[in-house]
Amino acid sequence: MDNKKRIKVIISMMGLDGHTSGALVVAQILKDSGIEVVYLGTYQTPEMIVAAAIQEDVDAIGISFHASNHFLIEEIIELLRNKGKEDILVFCGGTIPEQQIPKLKEKGVDEVFTPSCTSESIVEYIKSKIRR
């Protein structure tokens, strides 16, 4: 793979969640750190997100949740698996109760960022996991 290619990440909301502040901030943080961000915005279905991920050839998908039905993210992982795209990392963040984090990771979510994480921790995570 071309070493000079920038890391490319989708940041999206999913389902019916309209609370965009978190996603906007994370998209900006990643952009500022040199990561290419495809911001999909609100009301995205798992199908739309996976289609965009394949079309845009991204390295990772980040989903922002605000007190939502977090388990919708499992559908993304299943779709990626069906399409043979398990190499695309899936992470999420938002108001997610701590107790639900192990359950999400069990389902294949690579990392879960709670509101207590710093900007650097998200950037570092992506840069250490993805080397292009």
Added chain:
Amino acid sequence: MKRETDYGHTLKAVYTPKDIEGFDYERDLADPGLSPYTRGYYPEGYRSRMWTQRMTAGLGSSQDTNKVLHKYREMGQRGGMCVIADRPTALGIDSDHPIGRKEAGVLGWPGGSLAEFEELMEGIPLTGQSITLLGSSAHSMIRLAYVFALAEKRKVNIEEVHGGVLEYPYGSLFGQDDNQPLDLTMKLFLDASEYAIRNKFHLRAGILSQHFQESGGNNAQALALEMAMLNEICSFLVNERGLDFDDVAKLPYELVSIGTRFFEEIAKIRALRRMWVKLAKGKFKAKKEESCRLLISVHTSGRTMTYQQPLNNIVRTAIQTLAGAVAGCTAIDNATLDNAHAEPSALAARMSLNTQHIVADETGAADVVDPLGGSYFVEYLTNQVEEEAYKIWNKIEELGGMSGAIKKEYIQNMLREEIIKKHRQFETGERTIVGVHKLVIPSEEDFKIPIQEVQASDSENIARRMEELKKTRNIPLVKEKLGQLYNDAKKENRYNLMPSVIEAVKAYASEGEIIGVIRLARGLSYDPFKMITCPFDF
């Protein structure tokens, strides 16, 4: 550490009479109960009317939310109830919609049909307390129809029901779960408002700055936006709908978000009262004094509730509640200590209600009206936030008012920039949050609060209930009423759809059907997500 207001105005160490030079008590403040109402609307303040002490409810099924409403009454909710709709409802789709069924009952009450409202209100009176229903703008027209229909069923005079059910059309801009195009939400909002005003309902419309501020906007911007929104809505109702301003003025209520910047939050509310008087008297030539008193409710800020050391949030809520009480308001509903984790647990809700009662009964803050009136600092801040807000508001008006400024993306950009600026200020430590930037503890040492979890099976049950309703209602009647609505929605834009929406609601047409049919008549897809089609043909 920054020593400036949340809108970036540098603060001095001390304020003196020089900072409010030219101050004129009668002109700038006046006694409580007298114009310009800076000090509040009632000469006796909370002695004559205690603020409504309430909590927002809504999670799981209608039955679950009904239980919570009963529980809140037991816990000490006084004067009014407040329920927020779930996401599918807010977005105009039914709980049996392919996407809706995954999120029904999440983040709110599934208000998809009159049947749900009837179950929600089981054993809860429509009168003797204020009825506040939140959600999204398009759905608010249907909420108004629910209240109307249930009052009729219970043989309650609708004029005796009071509260706030309608909701402003701009919410989709401010991170709300709202997806209808602005011209559609505006039309429906004006239809419902006009209907409520002409029929002398005492059910108000929320023109809210809370959503904007909770998304990350600052105090001066929130104040400016509130005025711009009020100005645009009132202008439409007066100029386009031919209503008298003194009738229109009975419609709006404002929900202010109160953060932890204690004095600034108080100044903001005092300035808002003064600015509304100027608009009501200056532009709209209000004839009645009552029209110059804008109803102001307070929501303590969920945005300030931290994930780390959640017990700290009890302290924050207490400070914010005290600010709301000192500023003078008609109702307070609180954020809860677990806001950054999940929906409110029973414990967190109880703490929030207790906080209000402690402020009301123990601190003495409810004994004296506008206790900070005359403070050099607070008067200075009140003037300052008003001045800043006028600058932003004028800019919005230059761009063609609220709708014009939205079209030119001015509002969206202002909010986006402010969100990112705030985030940077917190990350760089220019502004400090205890437990996040200082006095940080390892998460394993943190107190574990109870968590209100959401189960996917709950959503599926709500979806099945909607499917069942759709099979068991009088289907020819539903079709007839929806057909009428479809025809009416095809008429000129100003033809009021409220009567046919009420008829459809009474026939148990669902919300997704009602909004879908209106959308269809206006050339939009029946389903905003384009996954299902209209089950009826007209």
